[in-house]
Amino acid sequence: MDVVVVGGGLAAASTIGTLRGEGFDGRLVLIGEESLPPYERPPLSKEYLRGEDAELRLVRPPDWYADNGVETRFGVRAERLLAREREIRLQGGERIGFDAAVIATGSRPRRPPIPGLELDGVFDLRSARDADRLRAAAARASSAVLVGMGFIGAEVAASFRQMGLDVTVVEAFATPLERVLGPVLGGAIGALHRDHGVEMVFGEVAERFEGVDRFEALVTSGGRRIEGDLAVVGIGVEPASEVAGPDLGTEGGIPVDAALATAVPGVYAIGDVALHDHPVFGPVRVEHFDKAIKQGETVARTLLGRRQVFDDAHWFWSDQYDSQIQMSGFATEWDDMVVRGSIRERSFAAFLLKDGVLRSTFTMNWKLDCRRSMPLIEAQARPDPRALADPDVDLRRLHPPKG
């Protein structure tokens, strides 16, 4: 069997590593648009951006691919998956046939039509190259203006403060991450950044970037003019689904069933680009590190003849200053929030419930409970709120029986 994996990120690397690790001996081709072998992106807004990590963290050593019989095309864009011909057409015209294909092309930063976005000194952050440029610019800068305070914006704000820059953030909502976390937990993140000297302007959006040759100031919808040496735009991503073509892809990603299969037999999509019909959450498209790894593992096992449904509860972390934040599950709305620990002291777990069902857990400087809650979320359990609120109750005692 010939398997082609499109996309050079973590999900692709995980697919290939699992396939070879679990005995797949057919032809295996990896096509990545970036010229680098798969690397880990989380450090790009943290240790790598701050220069504490001099090197990228490669998922596997560069030699691993050839040593394990993986044909690689790095620095080559896959233009289109041809479903009928069962081929992938690459930039430059090469065509590679497949019996099964895995699309793991990821996402790219959203770039709405804001005047001045193209100015030198206005950055977004996705790739290692983006991080290299931003790191070099930040080293020469004393102030930065950030647009958007999602996780990337918050992590960049923290890194820049740690590098000694003055940081001003413009955020459309009333707190950081309000859309994802709600005002209380978003407020806890806001307080963390305020205590570290970040200036935050809420309820306003970027109107235009000004500058003669390069960025000088951001003008907001509220009429403020905020000067800075550089600007970073972090207002979310969009799925990089072009390779799928109009038959397979949509604006919201590439729809896949619970087992990560697209509408075309033998074609799968995983990671950021996949709009996954999750057995617990319904159709979701999320951009998590852990999910990218696990979906790669899952699709590899399906290709090895052991079809698996992906029902993992999703989990991610974010390090900001000396605070470690974790979140599991997925909730767009909830009607109850149970806290163990103390939000004020920034050491807590917050459990988000809807109709008594645990949907999501958010923790700050609170080890283990985020991941321990995942089997509860996957089982759509209705844990006793008093047990959730009690730090002495080990969440594992509330888990449903296995099997």
Add this chain to the structure above:
Amino acid sequence: MSDWVEVASVGDVAEGELRSYTVLDRAVAVANVEGDLHAFEDTCTHQGCSLSEGDLDGTIVECPCHGGRFDVTTGEAVGGPPVDPVDVLDVREEEGSLQIRIRVDE
């Protein structure tokens, strides 16, 4: 050469639990899987977090930082970000104490 080093008394690691010990400047974790003890380097090969602060599920320990999973019986990385295994060490209970065998460079 190698040497058995006494780190605790017998029964220090309860069934299903993990403990960490410092043995000649090395952090070593001991897991108790259904009564069998397994010792391994207490440092995740991904970013250096302490594995003994994670959870043990059967023979699998899960790193509390980024979810790396290792089989405590072999040290093998079996899931999540880490690729390289952790070292496993010999452990025993003898003469009332929990002992770990450490290689000593001469």
